[in-house]
Amino acid sequence: MSAVATPAEPFLDESFHIRWSLLVPEEIESNISKALEISQKNIDDLANWDGESELTFENTLMALEKASESLDRGWGALSHLDSVRNSEAQREAYNKMLPAVTEFSSRVTLNDGLWSRVKAYSQTDEAKSLTGAKKRLLEETILDFTENGADLPPEEKSRLEEVQAVLATLTQKFSENVLDSMNAWELIIEDESRLAGLPPTSKAVLLSEAREKDLGTEKPVWRVTLKQPVYFPVLEHADDETLRKEVWEGSCTVGKGGDFDNTDLIWKILSLRQDMAGILGKKDFADQVLNRRMAKNGAAALDFVEDLHEKTKPFFRKDIEELEAFVAEQTGNKDKRLNPWDVAYWSEKQRKAKYDFDEEETRPYFPIDGVLEGMFRLTEQVFGFKVEEKKSVFVEPGKGPASDDAGFEVWHPEVKYYTLHDEKSGDHLGSFYADWHPRDSKRPGAWMNYLRTGKPPVKGGDRKPHLGLICGNMTPSSKDKPALLTHSEVETVFHEFGHLLHHLLGEVEIKSLNGVNVVWDFVELPSQIMENFCWSRVGLDFFAKHFETGEKIPDELFDKMIAARNYQSGMAQMRQLSLGKMDLELHVNHHSEPEGSELDSLVQGLLEGYMMDLEIRPPSMARRFGHLFSSPTGYAAGYYSYKWAEVLDADAFTKFADAGVISPEVGREFREKILSRGNSQAAADLFRDFMGRDPDLNALLKRSGLSA
Numbered sequence: 001m002s003a004v005a006t007p008a009e010p011f012l013d014e015s016f017h018i019r020w021s022l023l024v025p026e027e028i029e030s031n032i033s034k035a036l037e038i039s040q041k042n043i044d045d046l047a048n049w050d051g052e053s054e055l056t057f058e059n060t061l062m063a064l065e066k067a068s069e070s071l072d073r074g075w076g077a078l079s080h081l082d083s084v085r086n087s088e089a090q091r092e093a094y095n096k097m098l099p100a101v102t103e104f105s106s107r108v109t110l111n112d113g114l115w116s117r118v119k120a121y122s123q124t125d126e127a128k129s130l131t132g133a134k135k136r137l138l139e140e141t142i143l144d145f146t147e148n149g150a151d152l153p154p155e156e157k158s159r160l161e162e163v164q165a166v167l168a169t170l171t172q173k174f175s176e177n178v179l180d181s182m183n184a185w186e187l188i189i190e191d192e193s194r195l196a197g198l199p200p201t202s203k204a205v206l207l208s209e210a211r212e213k214d215l216g217t218e219k220p221v222w223r224v225t226l227k228q229p230v231y232f233p234v235l236e237h238a239d240d241e242t243l244r245k246e247v248w249e250g251s252c253t254v255g256k257g258g259d260f261d262n263t264d265l266i267w268k269i270l271s272l273r274q275d276m277a278g279i280l281g282k283k284d285f286a287d288q289v290l291n292r293r294m295a296k297n298g299a300a301a302l303d304f305v306e307d308l309h310e311k312t313k314p315f316f317r318k319d320i321e322e323l324e325a326f327v328a329e330q331t332g333n334k335d336k337r338l339n340p341w342d343v344a345y346w347s348e349k350q351r352k353a354k355y356d357f358d359e360e361e362t363r364p365y366f367p368i369d370g371v372l373e374g375m376f377r378l379t380e381q382v383f384g385f386k387v388e389e390k391k392s393v394f395v396e397p398g399k400g401p402a403s404d405d406a407g408f409e410v411w412h413p414e415v416k417y418y419t420l421h422d423e424k425s426g427d428h429l430g431s432f433y434a435d436w437h438p439r440d441s442k443r444p445g446a447w448m449n450y451l452r453t454g455k456p457p458v459k460g461g462d463r464k465p466h467l468g469l470i471c472g473n474m475t476p477s478s479k480d481k482p483a484l485l486t487h488s489e490v491e492t493v494f495h496e497f498g499h500l501l502h503h504l505l506g507e508v509e510i511k512s513l514n515g516v517n518v519v520w521d522f523v524e525l526p527s528q529i530m531e532n533f534c535w536s537r538v539g540l541d542f543f544a545k546h547f548e549t550g551e552k553i554p555d556e557l558f559d560k561m562i563a564a565r566n567y568q569s570g571m572a573q574m575r576q577l578s579l580g581k582m583d584l585e586l587h588v589n590h591h592s593e594p595e596g597s598e599l600d601s602l603v604q605g606l607l608e609g610y611m612m613d614l615e616i617r618p619p620s621m622a623r624r625f626g627h628l629f630s631s632p633t634g635y636a637a638g639y640y641s642y643k644w645a646e647v648l649d650a651d652a653f654t655k656f657a658d659a660g661v662i663s664p665e666v667g668r669e670f671r672e673k674i675l676s677r678g679n680s681q682a683a684a685d686l687f688r689d690f691m692g693r694d695p696d697l698n699a700l701l702k703r704s705g706l707s708a
Helices: 023-045 057-066 068-082 088-108 112-121 132-147 154-184 200-212 227-238 241-251 261-277 285-290 299-332 341-353 359-365 366-384 486-504 524-534 538-541 555-563 570-586 599-606 641-658 666-673 682-690 699-705
Strands: 187-189 222-224 385-392 392-394 409-410 416-422 426-433 447-452 466-471
Touching: 023 057, 023 068, 023 088, 023 112, 023 154, 023 392, 057 112, 057 132, 068 088, 068 447, 088 154, 088 466, 112 261, 132 187, 154 366, 187 241, 200 222, 222 227, 227 241, 227 341, 261 285, 261 570, 261 599, 285 299, 285 466, 285 570, 299 341, 299 570, 299 641, 341 555, 359 486, 359 555, 366 486, 366 538, 366 666, 385 682, 409 416, 426 447, 447 486, 486 524, 524 538, 524 641, 641 666, 641 682, 641 699, 666 682
Parallel strands: 392 409, 426 466
Antiparallel strands: 187 222, 385 416, 416 426, 447 466
């Protein structure tokens, strides 16, 4: 076996092969401090321009691009571990360094010397002759400075830095509260009869959750936790209403009450975001963050949500009326409104009655390994690449590094490692990790991220591959069965892989313009277009195969699945619109509510006409809404972009559908005109280049069954 040298600063190691076992809490402070020192010196060297030396694209824009690479690399790896391998020691070290990292990042665009240099370069003959991605970088850099306070007076710059530092701390605390409150709640069930109605897969998961805590060794017990694939099937299937109520009430504790309450944090975050917008000369935070996005401002985004709300409202009301009538018929009670813990349960009952379809029927056809293998083969054929799983190895933190012969290191035993090569040239375009199942040290949700951004061959040089990752919290395996996914979980897998392809297939030579570094309301197009392949017969046949027999989904079951596709589509679309509406209203019109204001009543009023009338009004999900409050910006004032991008993807996929779905010709065109282009051109222009026209809203309404 070959020996592996241990880098002096493992978090800053430039190697493509990341040694996760070396990334331990004890290294964080010294490594990140070193990265800050290097990055600050690079910035100072650029800012201390004498006013006479020749300025070029390379010594100004590209030098700025590269100035903080070591910090980006180290902090990126640490932030990732904060999401997937959280621990007290790591959290303490992360929070200790967070203020310094935030301060450095905030000061880059507030640096007078640096801004003077960029402005001076923009007036040179070379700058005025730039084209393509280089011209785009100059434009984006100037906007980065002007929109982030470069022209502010000194006292305002100082205030802006303070606001950004506090925001970083508060949003990190919000995220920690969500994770900690999720882990603080559990329900132990000793009486199996209470689980009547639960599918065998879901019961097996509850048994596994108990075994994780060494419970039920003598007599079986079932443990409900607040991980999505653990608790939600209880709400959907448990016949015991008292159990559903208990679990629903447990889910309401996330970010609410006790030591992990996020209510005051929300008001503080909203207020600080508004302060930041005011300092930067914007009416509100929405106008600040949307200025460079497709929507342009908060009013336009809110108009989009409200216009779609009006188009959806008749179908939303019809869905509710049908559900309430069904429940009244089944229970004989025509007067009682549904409780929050009843909606998912009775919706599943109605779907089965209406379409003779239960999503649990499809689970056996979606073992996660088979889904991944089929997804890779499908996308290979469409987009022209090859995916191959490589040998991986988990080494306990602090016990490494592993030798090269042992395989590629991963951060958890369940994580897998893959490479992606171009089908024609054989070039190594990128590699990626996949981490699909929940655990206590991992944040909820599903996401894609990147760890290295490569670049295509330039001036005869070698290609540098990209490195990314995809994570989720899907149904785990049990003692007797592999991880069998629901169809909606399969859609999530395809969704995150779409984000990943946007990164791995990037052909932009400037890293900051590559892949997913696009405007926020365009970033979901590549991910959401991938979900469409999960609904076509030809697409499903690549990956939907029974875990025991290998048989494809029978035509009868497929027909029922398609017939039920738009079941409660009005309610589903309205839920997404309600989240976008809440987000925008809080950031546009209700950012200055006094701390301690009644969050639930405010949100309920804002969402009148967007929410189903229930016997008990549930608390607002804002307290656990990490998309909005777990980072200084994130999806804040931008959650509408999921629906915005859904308009784009529904329209764009018609081109695939018209060509037979599995179309290498259309796939190559999408790869060349969208996936490979990153932010090298305006998003609207990229879409227009692919479709030959502007997007058509009717495509989404038609696909969702929401058009007359």
